[in-house]
Amino acid sequence: MQADALKMILALARAGATSRAWDQFVAAGFDRDEADFQALTLKGRLLKDRARQASANTRPTLFARAGDAYERAAMFGTASYPLVNAAAMALQAGNRVKAGELAGKVLHLIESGTEPGETPYWGEATRAEAMLLLGRFDNARESLAKAVQLAPQAWEDHAATLRQFALILSEFGEDDRWLDQFRPPSAMHFNGILGIAADDEAARDAIDMAVKAIAPGFAYGALAAGADILAAEAAVSIGAELHIVLPSQPDDFRQSSVEPLGANWSQRFDALLDTADSITICASDDTTSAAGVTLAELHAMGLAVEKAAQLQAKAVALRIEPADRPAIGDPWLHSGRPILHVPVTADPANSGTQLPAGSLRFDVALEGSAPRSFDAFDDAVQAIMTSDSARAAIDCRTGDAVHVQALLPHSAHGMVAASRSAALALLAAGLASRIETIGEMAFPDGPIELCLAALTRPSG
């Protein structure tokens, strides 16, 4: 029970609801628990988050209190992890002597073999951090390189380390550009027109070159014949993970958006499906519709942005379309994130079949009023932004079932409860700074993964 409550508070903190998380932590009495490892490490985390948002006057005190919580946690569980955090907090509180003492203890724990680290990566990365805190920058760099070698694809962990290292280097007034060599690769969202001839070498070369320039580690998009397939093939050829998001079941999608374009697109579609690291079907329509395609695009864009945010990496969009036909309604444009355009020539004899329109609705629930449904995503978000409701929920759907009201009780002050699809759409459009999954809700037409989203007000 206590573990569940702590986990919920951690989810709030991860979603950016710092004050709300702290209030709940105090209300549950966890701030008075001086003997529980989980409660103490969470206390350290929450105080650290509060310190980062605090004024210059109160920041050192909050960092010092965060350090005290971590230091105490070290008495009740794996010591190196909270101790190295305690050392970093001491540094940020302005106490370099204490930071050095604690970092020395961490080094001793690791080098004596008492605590090899929670994972091979974290053992070496913690050693690197302790060296950094001791001002042994060359040793830290060497040790971090070893840590990355031990788990070269532990991207999330590398990102956490790089974030922490940048803060520590900044406290020392040191250059942090050397960290760039360890940064995870970018995440790419791709889309474009269907009507590219299968033997259009110029288009293929231009797309290959653009993908090489982006150098994504992760590629997200659909697999319609033409631009999508060419971009996906280019991404796979340079070793990127391929994450396919389709608006309907693969057989339906093949029939509507691949086979009608002829040539060998179907074989290439199947080959990419076999290669893909994940396949997400995100609409509930029986057949491929224009509404489903829009939802799948939002979903794929959101996944790319989410991955980039998790890894502290770049999210880049690749758009493949005729130079005179830019995608005006592209949500990526609003977000201000980088877009690489590849101009191509549309094949007039091969533009695919017209899809049924379908229906994409954005539902909003606010406390004390009936749910409302919008055609346009921006209008739905605007309804939340302009309300003074303490709770808000948002969902998007291509089917008939309305679930948004059931999401509302899980909203927290300042945080919107959102289905994963809606949360990803918010990220895609740059309308949420972060999202955090808090669980799954069961409905007769299937489960919905529930997220908390921190909305950002668009500038201007």
Added chain:
Amino acid sequence: MSSPSDNSMSGRNDIAIIQSCFACQQDSAERLAAIMVSRSYAHRSVVANMGDPSCHLYLVAEGAVVAEIYSFDGQQAQLTRHGPGEIFGAYPEVATHRSAFAACGATRLLAAPTQKLADLATVDGDVARGVANLLARQLDLVLDRMAARIGLSATGRFYRALLQLADEDGLIQPAPVIAALAVSVHTTRETASRALASVVRRGIVERQAEGLHIVSRRMLEELIV
């Protein structure tokens, strides 16, 4: 309507799925496998029509099945959706399908003839307990849907199952059949495989010749959301 392909079940995967879902011993799972058949359905193909005789209990091994009802004026409404690890059909007696059932995505069902399953349950306590557990779990799922209760995400359920399988040293031996573990926590093999690959990639779980080793219990617990 495309007809489903029936296959006898002898593969280690299917027996593991049965053992995992019925939470029974290997020999009981093998007895169940002997009376069950595996049926594969293409997306949108009909599993059963409303009013058809219902003489099997189905366990969803892959994909999903939607239950649809038709009103007198021909309007169609989705009643519910059964995902991996869920059961539907007739038990303990043959009955009539109260709704139509159609496959959602490529779907595979493990079908147990109602009468044979009931007969087996009367002589095999392990099977009887497994059927009772499955029915109780299905009731829980129905109530969760009515209450729109929030529970763990699919990956959270999978990680929790891994922790439950591990001994005090964090070892899971022999290695679990991922497809079976996935079905028992109501998710797809793909989701479970990705979840496992993610923690292996980070060194939180290590693959060993004899099975899996949970290297950091704390980090795995943190991922249970």
